[in-house]
Amino acid sequence: MLPARSVVPGRPPPAGRDRHPAAVRAANAAPVARFPTGNVSAMADTIVSLDAVSVRRDGAALLSDVRWTVTAGQRWVVLGPNGAGKTTLLLVAAGRLFPTAGAVDLFGSRLGSVDMRELRYRVGLVSSALTETPPPEERVLDVVLTAAWAVFGRGYERYDEIDMARAAGLLRQFGCGALVDRRFGTLSEGERKRVAIARALMTDPELLLLDEPAAGLDLGAREALLRRLTRFAADPTAPAMVMVSHHVEEIPVGVTHALLLRDGRVVAAGPVQETVTAGPLSECFGIPLDVTVNGGRFTARLAPRPPRPRAAAPA
Numbered sequence: 001m002l003p004a005r006s007v008v009p010g011r012p013p014p015a016g017r018d019r020h021p022a023a024v025r026a027a028n029a030a031p032v033a034r035f036p037t038g039n040v041s042a043m044a045d046t047i048v049s050l051d052a053v054s055v056r057r058d059g060a061a062l063l064s065d066v067r068w069t070v071t072a073g074q075r076w077v078v079l080g081p082n083g084a085g086k087t088t089l090l091l092v093a094a095g096r097l098f099p100t101a102g103a104v105d106l107f108g109s110r111l112g113s114v115d116m117r118e119l120r121y122r123v124g125l126v127s128s129a130l131t132e133t134p135p136p137e138e139r140v141l142d143v144v145l146t147a148a149w150a151v152f153g154r155g156y157e158r159y160d161e162i163d164m165a166r167a168a169g170l171l172r173q174f175g176c177g178a179l180v181d182r183r184f185g186t187l188s189e190g191e192r193k194r195v196a197i198a199r200a201l202m203t204d205p206e207l208l209l210l211d212e213p214a215a216g217l218d219l220g221a222r223e224a225l226l227r228r229l230t231r232f233a234a235d236p237t238a239p240a241m242v243m244v245s246h247h248v249e250e251i252p253v254g255v256t257h258a259l260l261l262r263d264g265r266v267v268a269a270g271p272v273q274e275t276v277t278a279g280p281l282s283e284c285f286g287i288p289l290d291v292t293v294n295g296g297r298f299t300a301r302l303a304p305r306p307p308r309p310r311a312a313a314p315a
C-alpha cells in the first residue's frame with residue numbers, strides 16, 4: 001500500500017516497488033542524527049531468533065544446528081575464519097535465505113509463513129553478497145535517498161524535503177556530509193562503505209546487518225569507520241546491530257555480544273567480554289591465541305609456545 005503523501009499524481013512508483021511504512025516512519029521522525037525505533041518498552045523484544053537452523057547447499061553444510069537470538073538494543077559481532085558460514089548466517093537473519101532445517105523468527109513472524117518483502121524493509125543489510133550495487137554515476141545523496149523506494153537510480157519516485165534531510169543527515173552522521181554531490185563511483189572504498197551504511201539506515205530499520213564493514217580499508221579508514229560505529233552502538237535508540245568480521249581488532253567499542261562460528265557451528269555466543277577470550281577464540285580459529293582488551297578494543301595474537309621441559313641432567 002502506498003501512503004498518499006508519497007505519491008505524485010500520475011507518476012506511479014517503479015513497477016513492483018512500494019514505499020514501505022518504515023520509510024514513512026523515518027520521514028516523519030525528527031531529521032536524523034537519531035534512529036527512532038518506536039516504543040521504548042519494546043526494547044526487550046526479540047528481533048531475530050534462529051532455532052536449530054541448518055543450511056545445506058550441494059551436499060555441503062553451511063550452517064548446522066544454529067541457535068541464536070538477537071534482541072532490541074543488542075550489538076553483536078559474528079567472528080569466524082573464512083568459510084565459517086558468517087555471510088550465510090547474516091543472509092538467514094535478514095530473511096533473504098531460507099534454512100534447510102530449523103525455524104527463523106524475524107520481528108515475531110516465522111519465515112515461510114509471511115510475505116518476506118514486508119519484513120525485509122525492516123532490515124538494513126550491507127553485504128557484498130548482495131548483487132545490486134549503486135550505479136557509479138549516481139549522486140551520493142541519491143544513493144541514500146533512493147533506499148526509501150528500494151531502488152537504485154533516481155526516477156519518477158517522489159521524495160519530500162524531510163526525506164532529503166534524513167538522507168543528508170545520515171551521510172553527515174557517517175562522515176560523508178561533504179560528499180553528497182559526488183558521483184558514487186568516484187568515492188574511496190572507505191567512503192563507499194560508510195555511504196552504504198547510511199543507505200541501509202534510510203528506511204529506519206529495526207535491525208542493521210553489516211557484513212565485514214571494515215574489510216579492505218586502510219588503518220585510517222578503518223578507525224574512522226569504527227569511531228562512527230562506536231557512536232552508533234552507544235545510541236540507545238539505534239536499531240539492533242550485527243556485524244561480521246574476521247578480526248577482533250575490528251570490533252567497535254560498544255559491541256555487547258559475540259557469536260563465534262566455525263564450520264557452520266556455533267563455538268560460543270554471549271556477552272562480548274566473556275566470549276572473545278583466548279579459549280573460545282582459539283577453538284574458533286583453530287590456533288592458540290592470546291586476547292587482550294585495552295579501552296574496550298580487542299587484540300588477538302598467536303600465543304607464545306610454552307617453554308619445552310628441560311631434559312633431566314644426567315645422573
Ligand SMILES: Nc1ncnc2c1ncn2[C@@H]1O[C@H](COP(=O)(O)OP(=O)(O)OP(=O)(O)O)[C@@H](O)[C@H]1O
Pocket residue numbers: 057058059060061062080081082083084085086087088089246
Ligand atoms: N552452493 C554451495 N555449495 C557448496 N558450498 C557452498 C555453497 N555456497 C557456499 N558454500 C560454502 O559455504 C561456506 C560458508 O560460506 P560463507 O560465505 O557463509 O562463509 P563466510 O564465513 O562468510 O566466509 P568468508 O569469511 O570467507 O567470507 C564456504 O565454505 C562456502 O564455500
